[in-house]
Amino acid sequence: MSKENYTITADVTLMNKDLVVIITGGDVPHLGGIVSYDHKSRMSEKIYFDSHDGRKHKDIFLAERFAERIQDRLPGNLCVTAGVHIDGITQAQIEASFPMTVELAQQVLDWTLEFENEFDEPQYPTHLKNFKFK
Numbered sequence: 001m002s003k004e005n006y007t008i009t010a011d012v013t014l015m016n017k018d019l020v021v022i023i024t025g026g027d028v029p030h031l032g033g034i035v036s037y038d039h040k041s042r043m044s045e046k047i048y049f050d051s052h053d054g055r056k057h058k059d060i061f062l063a064e065r066f067a068e069r070i071q072d073r074l075p076g077n078l079c080v081t082a083g084v085h086i087d088g089i090t091q092a093q094i095e096a097s098f099p100m101t102v103e104l105a106q107q108v109l110d111w112t113l114e115f116e117n118e119f120d121e122p123q124y125p126t127h128l129k130n131f132k133f134k
Contacts, residue, residue, distance in 0.1 A: 001104050003096040006086050010066075010104045014112060017076025017119050021108060023062055023084065023101065030083035032059030037071040037078040044071070059083050062101045069105035074112065075119060 001008050008025035017039075024030075033056075034047040044067065048056040063082035071078050086093055 001100040003100055004090070004093045006084075006093060006096075008062075008084055008097065008100045008104065010108055012108050012111070014115060017074070019074060019076065019078050019108070019112060021066065021078070021080045023059075023066060023080065023082040023104070025084040026086040026089075028085040028087070030057075030059075030085060031081055032057030032083040032085075033063050033081070035060070035063040035067040035078075035080045035082075037067055037074075039071075039074065039077050057083070062097060065098060065101050066105045066108075069102055070109040070112075073109060075116060 006026050008023060011022040011024070013020045032049055032051070035044060036046075037044045046060060046064070048060050051057045059082040062084060063080040066082070067078055067080045084097065
């Protein structure tokens with residue numbers, strides 16, 4: 001997805017019902033923040049990584065926006081990382097990042113839902129309740 005002279009991409013891995021998304025772009029892709037969503041508990045957690053001068057990376061806002069857009073419609077858990085850095089970023093480039101992220105989220109959701117009839121349900125043995133690991 002490209003606007004305002006830069007590109008944001010989403011690399012996506014679907015692991016049965018669970019989804020891992022890596023959002024990167026700009027001049028220096030990196031790991032700025034992580035948002036995870038537990039489908040069963042409906043709880044989200046965030047990890048903010050330190051940036052320069054003791055500040056936190058602002059990329060977490062992209063990961064949050066992406067996750068919030070799709071998490072309730074996914075069949076499983078979600079982990080979104082984001083790291084987009086543009087040297088000398090402008091206000092217009094910052095503002096463009098949000099609709100780009102929303103559009104990427106919709107594309108990923110649409111793609112994920114194409115597989116909804118192919119998910120496997122794990123089978124758990126009931127006879128291992130007192131199993132001891134050695």
